[in-house]
Amino acid sequence: MANHRKQTKTLLSLSKRQWLKIAATASAATLLVCGVATANHFGTHNQSPVTSYSATDSNALSVSRGEDRTDLRGGKGAVYVTVKIGGKNRAVVGTHFTDVKSVLDQGDITLEPGDIVSPGLKTKVNESTVITIDRADSGVETSESPIGFNTVKKETSALPRGQEKVETEGQEGVMETTSLITKAGKKKISSNVFTSFVKKAPVDKVVLVGTGSTGSTSTADSLGTTVPVGEMQQWAHDYLLSNGGTEDDFSATVYIISHESGWRINAQNPSGAYGLPQALPGSKMSSAGADWATNYQTQLKWFWSYCAKYGGVQGAYQYWLVHHNY
Structure with missing residues (x-):
């Protein structure tokens, strides 16, 4: 059988040249190991884990x-x-x-x-x-909005028949509303009315309508004919007149509601008074209907029934002029 093992040289049999070659290789390997270790050290020394x-x-x-x-x-x-x-x-x-x-x-x-x-x-x-x-944030936001004024026409014999004259210029009122709001950045997520009340009542525009001859100075005692503004007032006007009311009744209604709530269905005074007539508490109006919180017709029907304690809405109006409430 043939022998396949190679001849192995011992250290004693190496020549001087071979010894020098081995020494050089070992030295290079040592430098390489030290260099890698040094590089790793400098690469991590100033880094703290995040x-x-x-x-x-x-x-x-x-x-x-x-x-x-x-x-x-x-x-x-x-x-x-x-x-x-x-x-x-x-x-x-x-x-x-x-x-x-x-x-x-x-x-x-x-x-x-x-x-x-x-x-x-x-x-x-x-x-x-x-x-x-x-990030959403909650806070209080106060805003103001205008309350429109009405035009009231009053007959007077102080002017020739058919002639008109502006006695008082109309002025808008101011409704102040405070809401609890939730925001995310500039976007408003939700808003709930906390209070909403008449900060400044509107002033009606009063127009005198002549009924007499030149030189007469008398003015009728009538509250005048108020021109309805908006759906709610138009309904109130038509409802009153179709149920035995008068133009004076409507004018008295407009005056009181404009001063109490500015014709805001959800008006809520800090005292807790609520709705068009500012019933205190608002739940009183449930006697006129279960939808008292949101239905202006229900609120107005309750208002007129409440005014019966003054002999009617005109009596409530006269009381309001003196006491600023009814």
């Missing part, structure tokens, strides 16, 4: 545009996506980011009810994506 970031840290980690980053979808390196919460910046560090939701998940950012996220949760992200979270 464990967490404050969601409102304005000095969150930023990365220069020139830095080499691994692809967001599958690389091993960490990437950074900016998230703004309530106007504050945060850099979310992670890997395998795909969409906005993946960034929030890896950043351990929990959305609260009412939060608005831009762009949407399913939007794909890249290095330049900035995710904005507008």
Whole structure:
């Protein structure tokens, strides 16, 4: 059988030249090992592990545009996506980011009810994506709105028949409304009226209509004919006249309601008085109908029935002029 083993040289049999070659190789290997160790040392010495970031840290980690980053979808390196919460910046560090939701998940950012996220949760992200979270906030908002005035025509013998003259110019009133609102950024999520009352009552435009001859100075005692404004007033006018009421009854109605609620169905005084007639409490109007909180017709029917204690709506009007309530 043939012998396949090779002849093995011993250290004693090596020549001087072979000894020098072995020594040189060993020296190079030692330098290589030391160099790698040194490089690893300098590569990690000044790096501290990132464990967490404050969601409102304005000095969150930023990365220069020139830095080499691994692809967001599958690389091993960490990437950074900016998230703004309530106007504050945060850099979310992670890997395998795909969409906005993946960034929030890896950043351990929990959305609260009412939060608005831009762009949407399913939007794909890249290095330049900035995710904005507008956090809902609640507060009180006060606003003012105008209350329209009516035109009242009064007959007078002080002017020739058919001639008209403006006795009082009309002025709009002011309705002050305070609402409890919930916002997310600039978007209003909800608004609930807390109070809404007449801050300044409107002033009717009074037009004198002549009925007499020149030189007469008398003026009729009538409250005048008030021109209805809007659906509610038109209904009130027609309802009164079809149920035995007069133009004076309607004029008295308009005056009281304009001063009490500015014709706002949901007007609510800080005292708790509610609705067109400012019933206190508003639930009193349930005697006129279960829809008392939202139906102006129900509220007005209750109002006229309540005025019966003054002998009618004109009696309530005369009382209001003296006491500023009824």
